[in-house]
Amino acid sequence: MTNTDMPRPPGAELVPTPSVTKRRTRQRDLIASVLAGSDQIMTSQQIHNRLSQQGQSVGLATVYRTLAAMQLAGEVDAVRIGQELAYRRCSQTHHHHLTCRSCGNTIEIMAPLERWAESVAAEHGFTGIEHVIEISGLCPSCQ
Numbered sequence: 001m002t003n004t005d006m007p008r009p010p011g012a013e014l015v016p017t018p019s020v021t022k023r024r025t026r027q028r029d030l031i032a033s034v035l036a037g038s039d040q041i042m043t044s045q046q047i048h049n050r051l052s053q054q055g056q057s058v059g060l061a062t063v064y065r066t067l068a069a070m071q072l073a074g075e076v077d078a079v080r081i082g083q084e085l086a087y088r089r090c091s092q093t094h095h096h097h098l099t100c101r102s103c104g105n106t107i108e109i110m111a112p113l114e115r116w117a118e119s120v121a122a123e124h125g126f127t128g129i130e131h132v133i134e135i136s137g138l139c140p141s142c143q
């Protein structure tokens with residue numbers, strides 16, 4: 001008799017494993033490191049080529065999908081170049097995004113209300129102030 005079918009202790013399945021909660025994949029780490037090593041905007045194809053040069057076999061479709069997920073997570077910005085979307089690592093300094101709802105083109109902007117956000121929160125006695133401002137619309141090429 002083996003113990004492979006032993007029931008788990010009660011509650012054991014409720015503890016999430018780090019791999020489930022963090023949802024980081026090998027592909028995501030690889031793509032992040034390619035973008036981190038480049039100051040340039042890169043297309044999915046260019047990132048795919050770079051990974052191939054490094055001996056990493058990641059399919060182009062996977063690169064596309066992973067970049068889209070990383071953009072949603074705010075890890076990368078998408079920039080439209082002609083018909084194509086290219087990506088860059090999101091700036092490390094504080095900024096906001098103006099994003100096209102149609103093609104995903106993203107421009108990094110500073111909001112004119114940084115001080116206002118601080119002062120209105122301080123008036124109400126709040127500390128540790130953070131704010132999130134994301135603006136979306138249709139870019140000139142999508143109108």
Ligand SMILES: [Zn+2]
Pocket residue numbers: 076077089090091095096097108
């Ligand atoms: Zn950004």
Ligand SMILES: [Zn+2]
Pocket residue numbers: 100101102103104105138139140141142
């Ligand atoms: Zn657009």
Ligand SMILES: [Zn+2]
Pocket residue numbers: 094095096111114131133
């Ligand atoms: Zn801000």
